Amino acid sequence: MVLLGVESTAHTASVGVVGESAEILAIASDMYRPPSGGIHPREAANHHVEVLPGLVAQALEQAHVRPSEIEGVAFAQGPGLGPCLRAGATVARTLSMLWEKPLVPVNHCVAHVEIARVLSGLDDPMLLYASGGNTQVIAYASGRYRVLGETLDVGIGNFLDKLWIALGGTFPGGPAIEAAAKEGRELLPLPYTVHGMDVAFSGMLTAALALRSKGASREDIAYSVEATAYSMLTEITERALAHRHAEAVVLGGGVACNERLRSMVRSMVEARGGSSFAPPRALCVDNGAMIAWTGLLALRAGTTSSVEESIVQPRQRTDLVETPWRRG
Ligand code: AMP
Ligand code: MG
Numbered sequence: 001m002v003l004l005g006v007e008s009t010a011h012t013a014s015v016g017v018v019g020e021s022a023e024i025l026a027i028a029s030d031m032y033r034p035p036s037g038g039i040h041p042r043e044a045a046n047h048h049v050e051v052l053p054g055l056v057a058q059a060l061e062q063a064h065v066r067p068s069e070i071e072g073v074a075f076a077q078g079p080g081l082g083p084c085l086r087a088g089a090t091v092a093r094t095l096s097m098l099w100e101k102p103l104v105p106v107n108h109c110v111a112h113v114e115i116a117r118v119l120s121g122l123d124d125p126m127l128l129y130a131s132g133g134n135t136q137v138i139a140y141a142s143g144r145y146r147v148l149g150e151t152l153d154v155g156i157g158n159f160l161d162k163l164w165i166a167l168g169g170t171f172p173g174g175p176a177i178e179a180a181a182k183e184g185r186e187l188l189p190l191p192y193t194v195h196g197m198d199v200a201f202s203g204m205l206t207a208a209l210a211l212r213s214k215g216a217s218r219e220d221i222a223y224s225v226e227a228t229a230y231s232m233l234t235e236i237t238e239r240a241l242a243h244r245h246a247e248a249v250v251l252g253g254g255v256a257c258n259e260r261l262r263s264m265v266r267s268m269v270e271a272r273g274g275s276s277f278a279p280p281r282a283l284c285v286d287n288g289a290m291i292a293w294t295g296l297l298a299l300r301a302g303t304t305s306s307v308e309e310s311i312v313q314p315r316q317r318t319d320l321v322e323t324p325w326r327r328g
Contacts, residue, residue: 002065003072003299004095005292006052008088009080009108010132011039013048015055016288017063017070018296022118025063027282027289028055034171038161045083052091059288067099072304074295077105078316079134085312093307102304104295108286109318110145112252113138114297115290120277122248128237128265131253131286132157132172135199135233137240138318140326145318148243149197149236156229157255159201163225166209167218177222178258184223188216192228197239199232230261234268247274256284301325 002025007014014029032047034040060067075092078085096103113127126148127138135151154162157174164173188211191203208221237249249269255261262278269276283289301324 001071001296001300002069003074003104003292003296004056004059004070005074005106005288005290005295006088006092007076007108007286007288007291008048008052008084009076009078009286010084011044012286013051013055013088014286014288015052015059016290016292017059017065018289018292022293024283024289025065026059027287028058028062029287030055036170037165038171041081041083044081045087048084048087052087056091056095070099070101072102072104072295072299073099074104074106074291074298076108076111076291077310078108078313080108080314082312082314085314089310089312093310097307102299103307103310104299104303105305105310106291106294106298107316107318107321108291109134109136109138110321110323111290111294113145113250114294115283116250116252116277116279118293119279119283120250122250122275122277124246125248125250125277126237126240126244126246128233128249128251128256129253130156130233130251130255130261132161134253136318137197137236139240139244139246140323143322143327145323147318148240149199152195152198152200153202156201156233157253159205159229160225160255163205163208167212167221172254174255174258177225178260180219180222181226181260183219184217186220186223187227188220188224190224190228192232194232194235197236199236201229204228226258226260230258230264233261234264237265238268238272241269241272241274247272249274249276251276251278252284254285257281297325
């Protein structure tokens with residue numbers, strides 16, 4: 001079985017093709033980069049509309065498959081930015097009708113879990129999902145993925161992006177903060193906001209900018225923000241492991257590309273005698289292959305959608321969707 005998947009929840013338009021055993025046959029992506037400031041949903045959507053047809057052609061070519069060999073078309077139904085989701089869904093519906101292949105809706109967060117799970121070989125890992133718009137600790141229980149803890153305000157990536165732009169940089173902020181942090185020397189005090197299993201970042205944004213106005217260097221701010229924010233994520237991940245008597249963690253989302261976050265989580269998990277896994281960067285960030293793979297699991301379990309039912313769901317929660325392939 002070969003599936004094609006379309007991802008367009010936020011800034012990245014991507015088309016992936018995967019095979020029966022999660023062979024990644026193709027990933028063709030194009031990220032919208034605003035000339036200045038943050039992402040405007042409509043402008044990102046216009047970008048996706050422009051690039052997606054070319055990405056479909058590129059992905060088919062990379063995968064060496066003909067449309068007739070594609071057995072289903074998956075797309076990210078939510079959560080995400082409405083206009084961006086609609087761009088991807090429209091392309092997926094069109095391909096599904098044109099090729100006469102089933103249309104398979106996929107939850108974007110579940111797709112991050114599933115791609116990390118299959119690549120890790122771990123049977124039932126928890127996911128620390130740290131991306132632009134989402135920050136969640138996710139685990140499977142009774143037919144669905146459950147959110148055990150999450151951000152109470154912005155996603156960690158959006159926080160890093162906002163901070164970096166306010167410090168005079170450009171989007172995306174996360175990788176630039178990672179580079180700057182390597183030059184940082186002093187750990188500056190910042191609010192460490194963990195409420196039980198949840199975290200919050202807006203207080204840290206205000207405090208970091210206040211430090212800047214008092215003369216702190218960008219490097220020290222970057223270093224301190226990484227230390228504080230990633231400790232918060234590591235703490236809630238550890239608490240989730242302890243409560244569930246679990247020992248395996250996978251990472252996903254663009255912020256999971258970060259070496260410091262990866263190593264902090266790895267140290268914590270290994271100290272508990274468990275194991276952690278972070279997918280290669282191309283599969284941590286938003287990508288069409290994870291949508292295709294999760295679509296393949298769903299299709300095998302009998303999940304398809306009519307065009308009428310395929311309406312996008314910008315606020316679709318991780319725990320709202322059933323995952324019938326994980327039963328039994
Ligand atoms: P996603 O929403 O999963 O596509 O991830 C995008 C987010 O990941 C953006 O907010 C980026 O700033 C962030 N990001 C990407 N690479 C890194 C990195 N190396 N360290 C921290 N954040 C990163
Ligand atoms: Mg994502």
